[in-house]
Amino acid sequence: MKLYGRNTSINVQKAAWVMGEAELNWEWIDKEGGVGTIDTPQYRKINPAAKIPTLDDNGLLVRQSNTIVRYVARKYAPQLIPRDDPAWVEAERWMEWQSSDNRVPLTKVFWTLIRTPENKRNMEELSLVINVLNDDFTLLDEYLGNKKYIAGDEFSIGDIPPGAAAYRYLSLPIERPVLTNLQNWYQKLVERPKFKEMVMIPLA
Ligand SMILES: N[C@@H](CCC(=O)N[C@@H](CS)C(=O)NCC(=O)O)C(=O)O
Numbered sequence: 080m081k082l083y084g085r086n087t088s089i090n091v092q093k094a095a096w097v098m099g100e101a102e103l104n105w106e107w108i109d110k111e112g113g114v115g116t117i118d119t120p121q122y123r124k125i126n127p128a129a130k131i132p133t134l135d136d137n138g139l140l141v142r143q144s145n146t147i148v149r150y151v152a153r154k155y156a157p158q159l160i161p162r163d164d165p166a167w168v169e170a171e172r173w174m175e176w177q178s179s180d181n182r183v184p185l186t187k188v189f190w191t192l193i194r195t196p197e198n199k200r201n202m203e204e205l206s207l208v209i210n211v212l213n214d215d216f217t218l219l220d221e222y223l224g225n226k227k228y229i230a231g232d233e234f235s236i237g238d239i240p241p242g243a244a245a246y247r248y249l250s251l252p253i254e255r256p257v258l259t260n261l262q263n264w265y266q267k268l269v270e271r272p273k274f275k276e277m278v279m280i281p282l283a
Contacts, residue, residue: 081105081135082106082108083134084108084131084132085112085113086110090144091132092243093144093147095277097159100156100159100273101152117129132144145240159236161235166237173237174239193282216245220259223260223263227264227267245261246265
């Protein structure tokens with residue numbers, strides 16, 4: 080089994096985290112790479128968009144990070160997929176939230192503050208997008224209430240994409256509202272060794 084993509088990518092982190100939770104062993108290609116280092120003609124044969132991650136499971140190519148999260152859970156760790164419909168729809172809902180709604184402002188703020196030199200940052204735009212991002216995490220905070228995890232009492236695939244996003248959000252040097260429910264949930268994720276190992280690495 081091979082996982083392609085640098086470990087500083089949030090999308091690769093989601094894949095590595097679920098693979099870690101499933102106790103898999105794999106060869107990690109370009110783990111320490113940089114933005115764009117994966118983009119070779121050989122890689123484009125397995126991922127024509129030259130995006131990371133790609134999982135190669137004995138010849139089966141799995142692309143799109145949330146598809147990898149679902150695939151790994153389905154095949155190797157079905158305990159991570161909620162069994163009852165109400166829990167399952169919430170897990171799916173918040174996975175989609177991360178890859179659609181939340182991804183846009185989080186990527187913008189992250190790229191501006193972490194990957195753009197200070198003299199090239201659009202500070203006016205940044206402050207507007209930080210507000211959008213804070214509102215978006217406030218929605219998650221309100222949803223969580225006093226739930227232990229996204230789908231209820233058990234950790235599931237529904238925690239993985241939002242959990243990786245929450246690490247990034249809480250690590251950014253920005254002002255945030257007080258989000259007590261989000262913090263309580265996040266502290267439970269921090270207790271998981273694979274979250275620490277695959278996600279909680281310096282932003283770069
Ligand atoms: N929807 C895709 C997005 C993948 C994506 O945009 N990956 C970024 C990194 S987070 C990428 O490949 N960037 C080029 C690079 O880092 O070389 C997924 O979830 O897998």
